[in-house]
Amino acid sequence: MIKFGLDGMGGDNAPHEIVKGAVDAAQKLSDEDVIYIFGDEALIKAELGKYKYPDEKITVIHASEVITNHDTPVKAIRRKTDSSMVVGLNYLKDEKIDVFISAGNTGALLSGSTLILGRIRGIDRPALTTILPPMVGGKPLFLMDSGANSECKPNNLLEFGVMGSVYMNKVMGVEDPVVGLVNIGAEESKGNTVTKAAYELLSQSDLNFKGNVESREIPESPVDVLVCDGFTGNIIIKYTEGLAMGFMHILKDKLSSGFTAKIGAALVMDKLRELKGMFDYSEYGGAPFLGVRGAVLKMHGSSNANAVKNTILKSKAYVENSVVKTIHDQIMSIAEAAEDEDDL
C-alpha cells in the first residue's frame, strides 16, 4: 500500500489540473494505494466534484495557506506553516504519506524538504535532478544538480554521482549506471579547480565513472548520470528549453517561406508536433529531489493533468525500491572507506 501526497495548490494550473491528474491516476492505482491532496478543502472538493472516480482513493487534507512563486523560499516555509507544501512535507516526515509531489515554488520545495525532512546522513548537499529526454542516443540522461546548489565542492559532485546512480538503478532499472562529469574537455586535466578535483574523487570511487563529458556530447546521452554543480546544470536545462524553442521558430519560419516548402511543411506538420513532444519534460514524470530523508518529487510549474498522473504513477518505483535507504547505505560505506584510509 502506497500513500501518495500531492500539493494541490502548487503550479500554474493548480488546483484544476492537479486534481484532474490525481483523478486520472486514481483509476490506475492498485487496490490499496491512495492519494492525499493537500490544499484548500473547498476548492479541491469542488474540482473533485466534476469527476467520477473511486472515492476511497482520494483524501483531501485541508491547508489554509498557499506558497506562491513570489514567496521567498525559506521565509515562506517558516511562516506559512499551514500551507499545502509545509503540511504535505510534515505528513511525509511523520510517515503518514510515502512520497510528496509538488509543481509549486521550486526553491521553497527544496528549502522545505531540507528543513523539515533533513538530509540523509552523510549527504552534504541534496540536489535537484532533471531527466533530459533522448535525442540522438535513444536513452534519457539523468542530470544533477540541475539548480539547487549554485556552488559545489568536489565532494558534492561525488555525492551526486552516488545518488544519481542509485536512482537510475532502483527506479529506472539501469544496471550499473554509467556516470559522467560535465566538463570543458575530455582529458582528466581539463576544467576548473572543482571539476579537476571531482574527476579524481569520481575515478577513485566504486561508481561506473566514464570520465568527462563535453556539452557537445550531451544530446548523444553518452552516460546515464551526468553530474555538475547547480549553476552549470541550470544553464544546461534552460538552454535546452531555449534552443528547442529557437529551433522550432527557425524551422517554422523556413518552412513557411517558400511555395514548395509550404507544401512540405503541411506534410511534415504531424512530425513536427512529435518533435516538439520530445522536449516536453512532463512526459518523464517529476524530478526527484535527492539527498533528503524522504521521497520528494518536483513537477514543472506548467504541469498539466497528464504530467501529474504520470508523476504519481512513476513515483511508485521510487517508494517501493527504498531509494533513500540505499543512498544512505552507499554514502556510509564511502565514508567508512575514507576513514579506514585515514587510519592507515
Add this chain to the structure above:
Amino acid sequence: MIKFGLDGMGGDNAPHEIVKGAVDAAQKLSDEDVIYIFGDEALIKAELGKYKYPDEKITVIHASEVITNHDTPVKAIRRKTDSSMVVGLNYLKDEKIDVFISAGNTGALLSGSTLILGRIRGIDRPALTTILPPMVGGKPLFLMDSGANSECKPNNLLEFGVMGSVYMNKVMGVEDPVVGLVNIGAEESKGNTVTKAAYELLSQSDLNFKGNVESREIPESPVDVLVCDGFTGNIIIKYTEGLAMGFMHILKDKLSSGFTAKIGAALVMDKLRELKGMFDYSEYGGAPFLGVRGAVLKMHGSSNANAVKNTILKSKAYVENSVVKTIHDQIMSIAEAAEDEDDL
C-alpha cells in the same frame, strides 16, 4: 594600407584551404593591402601556384615548424620558435603585420598571444570570444569568455563587458551595445558568488548593462554582449553545436519515417540545408582574442577557404578602428575612477 597575417599551417585544412582563402581575399582587397602567409615556403608556394591572383598582394614568410593540435600550448610556443604561429605573432608584435589570423591550436594561440604580445595594460584576463548566430532575435550575440579562462574573478567579467562593448561598437557598428551577464535567474540576488559580485560591478559601470540573462533567453539575442567565465561559455558554445546536430538528427529521423513525411522531407530539404547553414560559425568570420596587445583572430579548426576569406576581409574593421587602443583607454578610465573613489 593593411598588412594581414595568416597562419598558413594551422587547422584541419591547412595549407590548401588557407591558401585558397587568401587568394580569394586578395582579389577583393584595396590596392595597398597585402597578405602575409606564414608557413612552409615550398608547400605554400606550391598551393599558390594553382591559382591566378595579383602576385604583389601575397607574400610568403617561411617558418620551418608547425604547432599541431597535439602540442601542449605553452610548451609549443616556447619550443617551436620557428613555427608559423610564433613567427606570425612576432611579426604582429614588431608591427610588421596589423592582424594575425589562425585556425590552429586554440590553446597555443591564446598562450602565444599572451606571452608574445602581452596583455593590454589594466586587463587581467584576455578572453576568447564567439559570435552566436541569430536564431529568434535576428541579430548575432557576442559571447565572451568562451573558453580561455575556466575560472574568473568578478572583475574579469567587467573587463569582458568593456572589451566586448568596444568590439561590438567599433567592429560591428553597434551603437551603445547592450551587455548582459549569464546567470541562473533574472533577479540581482541570483547566482553564485562570482556572478553576484559581477552583477554589482557591471551595474555600477558606465556600460549599457541590462542585467542577468538566463540561458533560456540566449536564442532570442536579448543583448549584444553576453559575459560569463570561460567554463560556462565553453559549455554554452559546445552545447549549441551538440544540440544543433541533435535536432538535425531527430528531424531527419522524423522526416524519413513515414510516406507522406518523406514527400514533405524532399520538399523541405533545401530549407533544412539553410537551417544547418545558420549554425555554421565560419560565416561570421573569426573570433577575436581580446585583451592582448594586438589584433588576433581565431578561426574554427575546420575552416574552409570561404571562412578564411571572410575572416581576412572582416578583420579590416578591427584594425582600422583602433580596438586595442580603445580598450586600453576605457579600462584605464575605469581604473582611474576606482582610484578616485578610493581617495575619497
